[in-house]
Amino acid sequence: MLLNAPRELSTPRGRFAYRDTGSGGAPLVMIHGWPESSYSWQHVSRHLDAGFQVIAPDLRGLGDSERTVGEAHYHKAELAQDVIxxxxxxxxxxxxxxxxxxxxxxxxxxxxxxxxxxTRLGIMNIAVINNLKGNMEVVNKVRSSGGAIYWYQHFQQAPGLAEAMIPGNEVAWLRYFLKGAEHPVPEDSIAEYVRMYAIPDTPACAANYYRTFNNDAKRWATLTDHVWPMPSIYIYGNRDKVIIPEYLNHIEGCFKAIRVVQVKAGHFLHEEKPEEVAATINGFFQPAPVAS
Structure with a gap:
């Protein structure tokens, strides 16, 4: 099962792109992170159960979705409304x-x-937003170590730097992050992200994901009493140097039911170990029956 080429979709919120596996099957929405696009699920999709209908959006400012000027559009609750x-x-x-x-x-x-x-929720190598206790333990550990590994976040938060320095240097910029801990990110994926990042205004739009972070975090700090009601899974690439193990502390109290699965991989676990990640997805999410 492979994802189709990007399709364009206009909604009242703007012009977006998405990849899918066609109609039929149980809808499985797969959302990429930075500095990737919906293409990040291409290698996973090869190993997914045929009973899924995958819908993989390109988030605003990345992939082939519109490059929208202005930080306000990149608050994560706003990006969620785009997908909705x-x-x-x-x-x-x-x-x-x-x-x-x-x-x-x-x-x-x-x-x-x-x-x-x-109906079911999966999270991969990122903070659980209602886990204030665990996330504060991360902050304290990062502060005690100096936090040098997070330089790229501060770089992108600095006004004007990303848009001034990344254009023309997309290959070096992306290869720095996409090395992989166990296996390299596939070359076809890197080529796709280089193409995407060369689209005008991408460095600024991508940087807005980080420039809005502090305001997002203030809102998430109010969610400590929230419990995710749907069955959930956290799939963790345990060689990640940025999303460190402390992010997993106390997450059991954030969910009505949570399963944690570790994969011997780095941050981009779904690109490093697509077959293993797909097997975990197949084992937790529920495909529609396929006629034999």
Whole structure:
């Protein structure tokens, strides 16, 4: 099962792109993170159960979706509303949902906004937004170590730097992050992200994911009493140097039911170990029966 080439979709919120595996099957919405696009699910999709209908949006400012000027559009609750508008336009009512990196945050925001439509939730290598205790333990550890590994976040938060320095240097910029801990990210994926990042205004739009982070975090700090009601899974690439193990502390109290699965991989676990990640997805999410 492979994802189709990007399709364009206009909604009241803007012009977006998405990849899918065609109609039929149980809808499984898969949301990419930074600095990737919906193409990040291409290698996973090869190993997914044929009973899934995959819908993989390109988030605003990335992939082939519109490059929108202005930080306000990149608050994660706003990005969630973008995806919801796409699903509404596609006539997708109930669905299962998985997200990686910033896409995992957007997935949580979707599940927070419309929990009655999300039947199962998957999060991959990103913070659980209602886990204030665990996330504060991460902050304390990072502060004690100096936090040098997070330089790229501060770089992108600095006004004007990303848009001034990345254009023309997309290959070096992306290869720095996409090395992989166990296996390299596939070359076809890297070529796709280089193409995408060369689209005008992409460095600024991508940087807005980080420039809005502090305000997003203030809002998430108010969610400590929230418990995710739907069955959930956290799939963790345990060689990640940025999303460190402390992010997993105390997450059991954030979910009515949570399963944690570790994969021997780095941050981009779904690109490093697509077959293993797909097997985990197949084992937790629920495909529709396929006629033999």
């Amino acid at each position: 508008s796409m699903l509404d336009a596609l006539g997708i009512e109930q669905f299962q949902l998985v997200g990686h990196d910033w896409g995992g945050i957007v997935a949580q925001e979707i599940a927070l906004a419309i929990p009655e439509r999300v």
